Amino acid sequence: MNLYHGSIVDVKNPKIIVRKNRGLDFGYGFYTTTNKEQAVNFTKSVMRRTGSATRKVSVYEFDHDKAKLELDILQFKEPNLEWLEFVRQNRFSIYNGKIYDLVIGPVANDDVFPTLQAYLEGIIPAEAAIAGLKVKKLYNQYCFLTERSLTFLKFVKSFEPKD
Numbered sequence: 001m002n003l004y005h006g007s008i009v010d011v012k013n014p015k016i017i018v019r020k021n022r023g024l025d026f027g028y029g030f031y032t033t034t035n036k037e038q039a040v041n042f043t044k045s046v047m048r049r050t051g052s053a054t055r056k057v058s059v060y061e062f063d064h065d066k067a068k069l070e071l072d073i074l075q076f077k078e079p080n081l082e083w084l085e086f087v088r089q090n091r092f093s094i095y096n097g098k099i100y101d102l103v104i105g106p107v108a109n110d111d112v113f114p115t116l117q118a119y120l121e122g123i124i125p126a127e128a129a130i131a132g133l134k135v136k137k138l139y140n141q142y143c144f145l146t147e148r149s150l151t152f153l154k155f156v157k158s159f160e161p162k163d
Contacts, residue, residue, distance in 0.1 A: 003032035006042030008052040010158040023091040026103040026143035038139040060153040076105030079133040101149040106138040
């Protein structure tokens with residue numbers, strides 16, 4: 001399968017970058033998606049945030065079947081209470097559970113962020129947040145959390161989105 005990573009540079013050799021001031025959905029890792037459009041859209045966010053004039057989508061081959069046999073993977077098929085709590089703990093940098101090689105699941109992108117934020121701030125209960133998220137079109141993310149997991153990614157190419 002192909003996985004995509006949106007950035008402002010080619011990422012031929014993915015790395016796990018720890019930014020202590022920024023909690024992410026699945027923790028510190030290298031984030032990819034199976035959805036090319038999602039990666040292209042993410043390049044726009046990174047470009048705005050960094051002030052860059054360029055953006056790139058890197059494409060990787062990933063052998064999911066082999067990874068399932070050799071990596072410790074946590075997969076969320078849909079937004080549920082377990083996913084919501086996992087994201088909450090990672091966003092607040094308080095997760096202290098098991099360390100996985102790879103986490104796969106829905107992404108809390110700009111479209112669903114207001115619902116997630118309302119839950120994180122205690123404005124709505126978990127059940128209401130999940131109900132609100134399930135009606136949205138949720139994209140996926142594959143977060144590679146260990147150096148070992150990164151060895152399963154093979155860089156294919158990168159391209160500059162035209163839209």
